[in-house]
Amino acid sequence: MEISNYIDLEDAAERFMKNDELFKKFLFRFPGEQGFHDLFKLLEEEKVEEAFKVAHSMKGVTANLALKSLNEALKPISDILKAKIMPGENEINRLKDAYEEVLQLIVEIELEGRTLFS
Amino acid sequence: MRDRVLIVDDVEINREILKEILQDEYKIMQAGDGEEALQVIEQNQEDIAVVLLDLIMPKKDGYEVLEVLKKNKWLDNMAVLIISGESSVETEARCFDYGISDFIRKPFDNNLVRQRVRNVVELFLYKNHLEDKIDEQTEVLRKQYKLLHKQAEELREHKFKIIDILGTVVEYRNMESGEHINRVKGFTKILAEEMMKEYPEYELGLSDVEMISSAAALHDIGKIAIPDNILLKPGRLTKEEFDIMKSHTTKGGEILDSIEGAWDEEYGKVSYEICRHHHERHDGRGYPDGLKGDEIPISAQLVSVADVYDALVTERVYKSAFSKDEAFRMIQNGECGTFSPKLMKCFENVRKDFEELADRQK
Numbered sequence: 062m063e064i065s066n067y068i069d070l071e072d073a074a075e076r077f078m079k080n081d082e083l084f085k086k087f088l089f090r091f092p093g094e095q096g097f098h099d100l101f102k103l104l105e106e107e108k109v110e111e112a113f114k115v116a117h118s119m120k121g122v123t124a125n126l127a128l129k130s131l132n133e134a135l136k137p138i139s140d141i142l143k144a145k146i147m148p149g150e151n152e153i154n155r156l157k158d159a160y161e162e163v164l165q166l167i168v169e170i171e172l173e174g175r176t177l178f179s
Numbered sequence: 180m181r182d183r184v185l186i187v188d189d190v191e192i193n194r195e196i197l198k199e200i201l202q203d204e205y206k207i208m209q210a211g212d213g214e215e216a217l218q219v220i221e222q223n224q225e226d227i228a229v230v231l232l233d234l235i236m237p238k239k240d241g242y243e244v245l246e247v248l249k250k251n252k253w254l255d256n257m258a259v260l261i262i263s264g265e266s267s268v269e270t271e272a273r274c275f276d277y278g279i280s281d282f283i284r285k286p287f288d289n290n291l292v293r294q295r296v297r298n299v300v301e302l303f304l305y306k307n308h309l310e311d312k313i314d315e316q317t318e319v320l321r322k323q324y325k326l327l328h329k330q331a332e333e334l335r336e337h338k339f340k341i342i343d344i345l346g347t348v349v350e351y352r353n354m355e356s357g358e359h360i361n362r363v364k365g366f367t368k369i370l371a372e373e374m375m376k377e378y379p380e381y382e383l384g385l386s387d388v389e390m391i392s393s394a395a396a397l398h399d400i401g402k403i404a405i406p407d408n409i410l411l412k413p414g415r416l417t418k419e420e421f422d423i424m425k426s427h428t429t430k431g432g433e434i435l436d437s438i439e440g441a442w443d444e445e446y447g448k449v450s451y452e453i454c455r456h457h458h459e460r461h462d463g464r465g466y467p468d469g470l471k472g473d474e475i476p477i478s479a480q481l482v483s484v485a486d487v488y489d490a491l492v493t494e495r496v497y498k499s500a501f502s503k504d505e506a507f508r509m510i511q512n513g514e515c516g517t518f519s520p521k522l523m524k525c526f527e528n529v530r531k532d533f534e535e536l537a538d539r540q541k
Contacts, residue, residue, distance in 0.1 A: 076288045087196055094192055114189075117235045121264040122190045124286035 062166050064177065066130060073127035074178040081178045088126055089171055092164050096122065104153055113142035134159035181228040181257070181303075183208055184296065187216040187244070188233040188262070193285075197231055197262075200289045201296060205229070213239025217247055220257075227257050228300050231292075232279075234263040234270070245277040254278045256307070258299035262287055338442060339393045342450075346396035349403050353410060359489060360396050362536065366485035368392035369532045373525040374481065381477050387449075391478045394450040398457045398482050401431025428455050428467045452476035457483045461517040472519060480522055487515045492537045503534045 064070065077084040096119045103112035116139040123132040134156045141148045170177070184205040186194045189212055198207045208223065210216035213236055220227060230248075234241035241261065248254050258280040263270070266284045274282055280299045283292060343364075347357035371391050375383040383391075402410060405427050409420045416424055431454030435447065442450075456470060456479035463471035491506035501509065507530055509515050511523060518526075526533075 072286070076286060076290075078290055083199065086199075087192055090192055090195065094190065096190060111237070114235055114237055117264060118190050118233075121188075121233070121285040122192050124264065125193055125196060127286065 062162075062169055064166065064170070064175075067128060067163055067166050068177070069127040069129045070177055072129075076125075076127070077178075079178050081176055084126075084177060085170070088167060091122075091126060091128070092167055094122065097160050101153075101157065104148070107147055109142055109145050109147060113139065113145075116142055128163055131156075131159045131163050181226055181307075182206055183223060183226045184229045184231065185210060185216065185219055185223075185227050186231045187211075187213070187236070187241070188231075189236040193233070193262075196289065197292065200293050204293075204297070205300075212236045213241065213244045216244050220248070220253065224253060224256075228303060229296055230257060230259045231262050231296070232259055234261060234265050234274075242273075242277075245274065245279070249277050256303075258303050260295060260299060262292070338446075342393060343396050345400060346398075349400050353399070353402055359493070362489045362493075363398065363482065363485045364392050364395045365536045366488055366533060367395040367481050369529050369536065370481050370484060370522075370525055373529045374477070374522070377525055377528065378521050383477070390446055390449050391453070391481060394446065394453050394478070395482045395485065397431070397435070397450050398453050398486060399427060399431070400434055401427035401429065401454055403434070404430040425458070425466050428458055431455060449476075449478050452478045453482045455479070457486060459483070461519050461522075465516065480519060483516065484510065484518055484522060484526055488533060489537075491515065503537055507533075 073084055096115055100112060100115045100119060103115060116135060120132060120135045120139050123135060134152075138148045138152050138156055141152070169175075182205060184201055185208045186197045186201075187210045188194045188197070191211070194209050194211075198209070201207060205228070206226075208219055208227070210219050215238075216230070216232070217239065220230065230244075232241045232244060241263070245259065248257075248259065254277070259278075260281045260283060261271075261274045261279055262283045262285060264285040271282045280302070281295050283295060343360060346360040350357050350359050368388060368391075371383060371388040374381060375385075375388055405424060409416065409423050412420065432451050435451045435454055438447075453476075455467065456475050459465035459468065459470045459475040459479060461472060461475070461480075463469050465475075487510060488506055491501045491509060492503055494500045510518070510526065
């Protein structure tokens with residue numbers, strides 16, 4: 062998988078002081094983050110307000126980790142939820158796909174022991 | 180010791196990232212929502228230097244935390260930095276209205292966060308240091324003020340003592356005991372206090388009473404300038420001699436005029452009035468200026484009664500003492516000068532006090 066499609070490496074390098082280990086330490090913790098599971102569950106239950114808070118939080122964490130594809134997929138969902146409207150199935154599915162891709166990418170990076178900041 | 184940073188964010192990874200960049204410099208505490216944050220803050224008020232606060236969180240959100248912090252005035256002692264994905268100007272303005280120290284947008288730059296935390300910590304340390312300094316200096320000022328006050332009090336007492344000494348020196352030269360001074364002061368005080376109560380139109384206050392009775396010690400200071408052969412002459416004075424004798428009033432005024440800077444203006448004025456005018460008479464037939472009625476300063480009027488009364492009830496080289504009853508009658512009848520009716524009313528009111536003082540001083 063092409064990392065730069067999913068992670069804004071330049072941004073990550075800058076914010077993590079070009080410390081590859083430090084960035085990876087947190088990146089590898091991302092799959093354990095409960096937020097997305099909560100978000101999908103809340104969306105299923107159509108709990109709009111609670112879902113917004115979690116979506117907003119996930120937007121923050123994906124931005125912090127420079128997970129750009131996932132962050133971009135979250136934006137429309139978060140905006141719609143903020144207006145207290147349920148997002149459509151398409152947006153939700155797009156988000157689920159983006160999430161799965163990122164999880165897969167992280168596994169790859171971990172397994173192959175890749176260096177991210179050159 | 181305020182050396183703790185509380186990180187409040189509902190996402191653990193965010194908290195961990197912040198912890199990672201700050202833990203070398205600060206002790207880190209964490210809270211996953213607003214409610215938990217408030218508990219931690221309440222329990223660690225004295226130790227938390229900085230709160231890094233997320234805005235949108237489950238349970239209590241960041242605004243609710245700010246509300247409580249503001250209400251409890253905790254923002255005076257701890258800095259709050261908002262770290263939020265909410266980046267609208269309104270959001271930022273609203274947070275600054277609460278009194279936060281800084282606003283950082285997500286995604287945050289780790290270096291920037293570290294630097295901004297350092298900045299606010301230093302700012303607050305400096306501010307607290309300044310406040311301590313101010314407290315310290317206020318205390319020093321308060322002590323110095325107290326000392327000054329005490330010294331002013333001592334100076335005032337010294338001034339009164341020196342005035343007594345001046346008056347006593349004159350009395351000794353006059354071959355009288357220094358007791359005359361003390362008694363005249365005492366009678367003046369009794370009379371002035373009564374005057375203050377009975378006739379408010381003279382606008383006498385407690386400080387005036389004190390000043391007049393102290394300055395009464397100087398009433399005869401002009402006698403220092405009268406030659407011995409006249410001052411101490413046992414027999415009757417010729418008219419020329421008596422004229423010289425009378426000049427002790429104007430001479431006293433001159434002496435006081437020549438003394439500058441030893442006392443304040445008001446004290447100087449009262450002393451001068453007493454020296455110059457304590458032989459004036461209500462009917463205008465006194466000396467040196469022939470002032471009438473209330474043209475005569477009230478200070479001098481008071482001292483003149485005190486002086487005459489003391490002269491009557493004590494023994495002098497040229498006369499024996501009159502009884503207190505006789506002295507009272509003679510003054511009331513105008514046999515020893517004329518005084519204002521108001522003054523005579525006061526004199527009558529305090530007759531007992533005068534007599535007690537006369538007995539005590541014998």
